[in-house]
Amino acid sequence: MADVLIVDDDVEICLMLADLVGNIGHNTVFCHTLAEGLSHAQSLNFDVIFLDVKMPDGNGLEILPKLRNNHFPPEVIIITGVGDTNGAEMAIKNGAWDYLQKPLYPKNIILPLKRVLQYREGVKSTGASLVLLDNSGIIGKSVQIQSCLDIVAQAARTDNSVLITGETGTGKELFARAIHHNSVRSAQPFVVVDCASLPETLVESQLFGHEKGAFTSADRATDGLISQANGGTLFLDEVGELSPRLQKAFLRVLQERQFRRVGGDHEIESNFRLLAATHRSLENMVKNGIFREDLLYRLRSVSIDLPPLRRRKEDIQELVSYLTGCIFAKQGLKPKDYSPDFISSLSQYEWPGNIRELNNTLEATISKAFDEPILFPKHIPEHIRIKMAQSTVAPLVNSHAPKLPSEIKISRTNLPTMKVYRCSAIDKAEKVYLQELMANVQGNIKEACRISGLGRTRLFTLMKKHEVSRMGWDIN
Numbered sequence: 001m002a003d004v005l006i007v008d009d010d011v012e013i014c015l016m017l018a019d020l021v022g023n024i025g026h027n028t029v030f031c032h033t034l035a036e037g038l039s040h041a042q043s044l045n046f047d048v049i050f051l052d053v054k055m056p057d058g059n060g061l062e063i064l065p066k067l068r069n070n071h072f073p074p075e076v077i078i079i080t081g082v083g084d085t086n087g088a089e090m091a092i093k094n095g096a097w098d099y100l101q102k103p104l105y106p107k108n109i110i111l112p113l114k115r116v117l118q119y120r121e122g123v124k125s126t127g128a129s130l131v132l133l134d135n136s137g138i139i140g141k142s143v144q145i146q147s148c149l150d151i152v153a154q155a156a157r158t159d160n161s162v163l164i165t166g167e168t169g170t171g172k173e174l175f176a177r178a179i180h181h182n183s184v185r186s187a188q189p190f191v192v193v194d195c196a197s198l199p200e201t202l203v204e205s206q207l208f209g210h211e212k213g214a215f216t217s218a219d220r221a222t223d224g225l226i227s228q229a230n231g232g233t234l235f236l237d238e239v240g241e242l243s244p245r246l247q248k249a250f251l252r253v254l255q256e257r258q259f260r261r262v263g264g265d266h267e268i269e270s271n272f273r274l275l276a277a278t279h280r281s282l283e284n285m286v287k288n289g290i291f292r293e294d295l296l297y298r299l300r301s302v303s304i305d306l307p308p309l310r311r312r313k314e315d316i317q318e319l320v321s322y323l324t325g326c327i328f329a330k331q332g333l334k335p336k337d338y339s340p341d342f343i344s345s346l347s348q349y350e351w352p353g354n355i356r357e358l359n360n361t362l363e364a365t366i367s368k369a370f371d372e373p374i375l376f377p378k379h380i381p382e383h384i385r386i387k388m389a390q391s392t393v394a395p396l397v398n399s400h401a402p403k404l405p406s407e408i409k410i411s412r413t414n415l416p417t418m419k420v421y422r423c424s425a426i427d428k429a430e431k432v433y434l435q436e437l438m439a440n441v442q443g444n445i446k447e448a449c450r451i452s453g454l455g456r457t458r459l460f461t462l463m464k465k466h467e468v469s470r471m472g473w474d475i476n
Contacts, residue, residue: 001025001026001027002026002027002047002048002117002120003026003027003028003029003044003045003046003047003048004021004026004027004028004029004046004047004048004049004050004113005028005029005030005031005037005040005041005044005046005048005049005050005074006018006021006028006029006030006031006049006050007030007031007032007033007034007036007037007049007050007051007052007055007060008030008032008050008051008052008055008079009032009033009052009055009056010052011032013052013079013102013104014030014032015030016104017030017050017104017109018030020106020109020110021113024110024113024114026117029044029046032056033055033056033057034055034057034058034060034063035057037049037051037063037067038063038066038067041066041067041074042066045074046074047074047075047116047117047120048074048075048076048077048097048113048116048117049067049074049075049076049077050077050079051063051064051067051076051077051078051079052079052080052081053078053079053080053081053082053087053457054080054081054082054461059455059457059458060078060080061078061087061090061091061094061455061457062455064076064078064091064094064095064096065094065095065143065144065147066143068094068095068143068147069143069146072123073095075097075116075119075120076095076096076097077096077097077098077099077100077112077113077116078091078096078098078099078100079100079101079102079104080099080100080101080102081101081102082461084457084460084461086456086457086460087099087457090455090456090457093305094147095147097112097116098112100112134178134181134182135149135152135178137174137177137178138171138174138175138178139315139318139319139322140312140315140318140319141314141315141318142307142312142314142315144307144311144312145307145312145315148175148304148305148306148307149178151302151303151304152175152178152179152182152304153182154302155179155302155304156178156179156182156183157183158302159183159273160301160302161254161273161274161275161276161298161299161300161301161302162176162179162274162275162276162301162302162303162304163239163276163277163278163282163299163300163302163303163304164176164275164276164277164278164303164304164306165277165278165279165281165282165303165304165305165306166277166279166305166306166307166308167279167306167308167352167354168279168353168354168356169309169353169354169355169356169357170306170307170308170309170354170355171306171354171355172237172277172278172279172306173192173235173237173277175304175306176190176233176235176237176275176277177190179233179275180232180233180235180273180275183233183273185231185232185233185273188231188232188233189228189229189230189231189232189233190232190233190235191225191226191228191229191232191233191234191235191272192235192237193207193225193234193235193236193237194237194238195236195237195238195239195240195241195242195246196237196238196241198246200243203246204249204262205218205222205224205262206224206225207224207225207226207246207249207259208224208226208227208259208260208261208262209221209222209223209224209226209227209261209262209268210222210224210261210262210263210264211261211262211263211264212263213263214261214262214263214264215262215263218262218263221261224259224261226253226259226270226272227259227268227270229270229272230269230270230271230272231271231272232272232273233272233273233274233275234270234272234273234274234275235275235276235277236250236274236275236276236277236299237276237277238277238278238279239276239277239278239282239299240278240279240280240282240285240291241278244290244292247291247292247295248292250295251292251294251295251298253270254274254295254298254299255298257269257270257271257272258270274298274299276299282296282299282300283296308351308354309351309354309355309358310350310351310450313347316343316346316347316358317343319355319358320338320342320343320346320358320362323355323358323359323362324336324338324362324366324375327359327362327363327366328366331366333366336366336369336372336373336374336375337373337374337375338374338375338376339374339375339376339377341376341377342375342376342377342380345377345380345385345388346358346361346380348388349384349387349388350387350450361380361381361384364381365379365380365381366379368381427466430462430465430466431466431468433452434462434463434466434468435468437451437452438463438468438469445459
């Protein structure tokens with residue numbers, strides 16, 4: 001018998017779902033706010049959670065990571081009255097089992113529920129563990145990082161190819177090495193191919209090797225990187241930088257695991273496990289005709305999308321502790337303490353360069369502090385402090401933007417209710433704000449979410465409601 005939690009502000013939906021679940025022999029609990037649902041989920045062990053998106057106290061998708069933040073998390077089935085592609089993407093990336101749009105029909109509910117419970121019974125019966133055995137160097141306990149580590153643990157148990165995506169500085173190579181170190185190939189070579197720096201004139205020789213006499217300076221036969229990865233792992237770093245010619249060459253190697261040295265006349269085999277990483281959107285590159293779709297399919301049996309540091313700021317203190325410890329040890333310095341406001345100051349910054357930028361900043365901070373025993377915000381490099389200060393200043397309102405109405409004219413002979421009047425005022429204010437927001441960020445949705453504090457799904461919902469366009473800007 002399974003335990004099911006229903007989180008929906010519609011009482012009739014809750015009763016209908018409770019009846020359906022109860023009729024097939026399972027227990028249900030339902031609640032009507034996200035706060036109450038999160039409280040139940042954290043205090044009781046549920047197998048399945050039905051979660052509505054539009055709730056009185058927020059967006060259900062925003063608490064999805066918290067609902068799944070335990071050792072054996074419940075499976076979450078999203079139910080929504082207003083479906084959208086961005087919401088569906090966000091749900092799946094955050095671990096949702098399914099994404100269902102209202103109206104709900106019994107057969108559309110019972111089938112995914114049965115599949116969820118079948119899956120959970122299978123996991124329990126095998127006693128499978130998702131714990132990563134060795135995550136040395138990967139720092140953080142945030143939900144986002146733990147979710148990525150779960151995928152690393154799963155990928156390490158197979159020989160499937162893995163595509164790791166994320167912004168520059170998020171630690172893509174670190175995650176690739178973690179997969180290798182926890183796999184059966186851990187004792188074999190981990191060979192890195194830096195696709196962004198392969199010299200066009202020598203690329204084939206570097207990758208495939210060459211026979212003696214293949215060209216003027218080839219005085220002996222040499223193994224290439226692909227041959228060196230035999231039995232181990234081949235890591236294609238920044239794979240999005242491969243030229244069309246190399247994409248074609250790599251596709252054949254990935255299909256056949258065979259290649260020829262430059263100047264060679266016979267095939268050589270290499271039994272390697274493939275990992276790849278990129279900060280670019282390969283899907284967009286495929287659409288634009290600059291990356292092979294068949295190669296993308298070969299690279300992406302498993303996907304890991306690493307979060308930027310600005311979305312996991314709860315990890316900053318642990319990262320600072322780890323990175324400063326490494327810096328002190330490397331430079332032979334006596335460890336320093338840091339003031340309480342040092343971490344809070346670092347948390348105000350958006351860190352576009354992610355962990356790499358944080359590490360460089362800490363090196364400069366420690367250097368500036370020199371022999372002072374405590375790190376203070378004043379030791380942080382000036383250009384970082386300036387950006388921190390600027391981030392706390394509200395943006396100026398453009399002069400061309402529509403102004404908020406000083407009053408909303410109403411008829412004394414046909415006075416509306418207070419609720420209608422208030423809703424009208426709020427709608428007008430929301431529309432003006434959204435128009436100004438889009439003008440201010442030039443249509444950049446990520447920046448609009450940062451300034452407004454709204455989630456992507458909520459922002460798009462409000463823009464659609466008030467018919468606020470993206471103004472023809474390029475949306476990121």
